Structure formats: C-alpha cells, structure tokens
Amino acid sequence: MESVSSVRRNPGRAKRGGVSLRWRLAVAFRVLAAAVGGYLVAALFSVCLAQWLPFTRAESVVLAMTVSFLAWLLVALWCFACRSVVLAWFGVLLPAGVFASLYGIGRWLS
Template identity: 50%
Template sequence: MKRKASLPVSYRLAVTSRALAAVFGGYLLASLASVCMAFWLPISRADAVVSAMMSAFVFYLLAVIWCFACRSAWRAWFGILVPGAVLATLAGVSYWMARP
C-alpha cells in the first residue's frame, strides 16, 4: 500500500501562524480602526459609533485577506501589527486630547 506524502511541519506552522494573525490580529486591527473612526467622524457621537462598528467588518475582512495574500507569515504579522500600533497610538492620543 502506497502512503501519501504529508505536508512539511514548516508549512503547517506557517498556515497556523497566518490563521492566528488573521483571527486575532484582524480583530485587533478592526477594533482599533473602529475606535479611531468613532473619535474622528464628524457626526454625532451615536452615529459615529454605529458607523465605526459597521465599518469594522470591512477592516476585519481586509485583514484576513491580507494575511493569506502575503508571501510569508512574517509579512502577514508585520502588515497587521504595524498598522495596529499606529492605530493604537492615534486612538490613545485622540482619547487623551478629548478628555476635559
């Protein structure tokens, strides 16, 4: 009986890393984008929050597509964490500037 060749462990780890980046990093990016948009949209606070939360689905989708379109898992993580750090910084600055 002939046995099928199995995928290498490095490939499996790369796919697992991309999936983790897509799920957790995508959630991080979507939530930070939502927070930033809620601060920045020039409409009423309630409308800004609802609009930002609705657009978070688009950010999450784009993050997942990005993670699986990259050539390497490192680039996927880099492409998620760098914009996440920028958005976190902007959200923090916006929060502290909006405080009375």
C-alpha cells in the first residue's frame, strides 16, 4: 500500500522529471543572460577599453578583444551565482550601461 506522502504530489512540480516549469524558465533566462548579456558586456568592454588604452590602435584592439573574454566569463559566472534571475539581469545591464556611458564620454571628448 502506498504511503500518503507518495500519493500527494507537490503542485509546483512537473509530472515528468520532477522539475517545475518555474525552475526551468529561471535556468533558461540565466542562460540567456549569460550568453546574450555576456556578449553585450564583452563587446562594450572591448570597445571601451580599446578607446581608452594608450597604445597604438592595433595593439589596443588586440588587447581589448583578448581581455573581453574574461569579462564574458565573469558575466556568465555572475548569472549563475545570483539568487534570482532579476539580480542576474541587473548585474548584466548595469556594467553594460557603465561601459556604454564610458564609450560615449570618450567619443564626446575626442
């Protein structure tokens, strides 16, 4: 005979796999934030860094593009280390806004 706990199911759980839709969507949005947001931050970081480095243009671009992979890695780690998806997106969009502003200031000053 089945016990009462095995008959009752958690209403938040899916029927197959035992994982809720809410959890799956949270993971999907974290992957999206890590991939798309990481690319956004890495691209803005490399453009901003290449603009502000005191080397020749070619050296600045190569160094900035190389270092941008580190920025992408940090964004991806941040997205999966946060407690909520909203905080993950906030941690992606805030540096993107800062790097876009720094790039705009650099273009305005030159």
